[in-house]
Amino acid sequence: MTEVHVLVPDGIDDPCRPSGGNVYDRRVCDGLVALGWSVHEYAVAGQWPLPDAQARLAVGAALALVPDDEVVLIDGLVASVVPEVLKPEADRLRLVVLLHMPRDEACEVAALSAASAIVATSNWTRRWLLDHYTLPEDRVYVVQPGVDMADLASGSLSGGRLLCVGSITPAKGHDLVLEALATVDDLAWRCVFAGSLKLDVEFVDGLRRQAEDLGLADRVCFTGPLRGAELERAYAEADALVLASRAETYGMVVTEALARGLPVVATNVGGVPEALGHADGSRPGLLVAPGDPQALAQALRRWLGDPRERARLRVAARSRRLALSNWGQASRELAAVLSEVAG
Structure with missing residues (x-):
């Protein structure tokens, strides 16, 4: 069984705070479990991406629980603003940042530089990262979101x-x-x-x-x-x-x-x-x-x-x-990235 530790913002499943990033994190984590992965999830409390000192300590405490040489997938909302926490762990752990939205800040490029791999959620984001930051191309991957097929909407005559x-x-x-x-x-x-x-x-x-x-x-x-x-x-x-x-x-x-x-x-x-x-x-x-x-x-x-x-x-x-990709495909693509980092 393949193993990954996942750090996500607290409130990922809060129905009052739905977001594309939260949905993505939840669906790929569930997808990894369905593929036979052992997923250890850590929900980190804090007002992300504006953490206070306690929130930064919480990230460090979560990483400290992870055994040496393990793969850690970190939501970019958390990772991008705590480079001082990630850098000391970069030699001990295999850090993978899942980046939903670039922040265009110096602290973000410092955080991404500490990662073994960065997973962008679109080709546009990957191009943006390589254009704006000095990052090795072979460490920046793309895993687009999936979608669930649904019944066709009937549509009204007026389209209004x-x-x-x-x-x-x-x-x-x-x-x-x-x-x-x-x-x-x-x-x-x-x-x-x-x-x-x-x-x-x-x-x-x-x-x-x-x-x-x-x-x-x-x-x-x-x-x-x-x-x-x-x-x-x-x-x-x-x-x-x-x-x-x-x-x-x-x-x-x-x-x-x-x-x-x-x-x-x-x-x-x-x-x-x-x-x-x-x-x-x-x-x-x-x-x-x-x-x-x-x-x-x-x-x-x-x-x-x-x-x-x-x-x-x-x-x-x-x-x-009919050509849309589903969440199972997204999870398989992410699993391939994590396996490459682990191997």
Whole structure:
């Protein structure tokens, strides 16, 4: 049996704090167990990625429990900000950093330099790391997220049931979505914003005021985080996913939408084009410049106002759906990296 020790942020399974990183960590850990690995998990308390002294000590204490020469997989949210903890352990342990989102900080490159391997969650992230940091290319791997296949969403005739999934924070660009929607208020649509409302309460309050000021309060809904059957229902009732992120290393919600045959209207940022992919040479969605509400509005008008375009994009999304990789594949790819590091 192959063995790995995994350090993750405390709260990985907290239903009030869903995130792509948490989902990825949980699914690949479960996948490794299914492959016959012995997975020892350490949930490290702290306000990551802004740890206090006690949180830093907790990482050191967890690593101290690991026997010499063992493989340790550390979530990048933790690893990137504690290089002073990782460096003394680098000769004793085989450290692998699972990096969801680069921070572009000096402490991060110091932490990554202490690792035997870095696993990026997209090809875009790997390119970014090699462009910005002095890292050996053969130590930086890619394991893209998987996705669960789901039933096809039926879709409405008008295409006006829009869905945004993601924590309600400035990085996800919900304010840009509202601004864009205000310019297509002559068309029939409703938009559901599904995501945590507690990570940036001031921003959420500002969004509610923005919706009121734009006259959209009765056409948008902030549900809070959705999981399980509630999230499935939200996808099933949607016509398209809207993602206006200002930064995104992959965008797991993109493939979650495609797994249901939902086209995507998104910003052309980071790894989003990689997640969106192609279907027989055609994009299963519309990509626009980040931070540009007018471009987003034009794409939404194109989706809402052109039945032929909607039909074309739905065909492309259903085709792309068949080529998506599952979590079992992601776990096998990660297991191959860990085995190489161990060997």
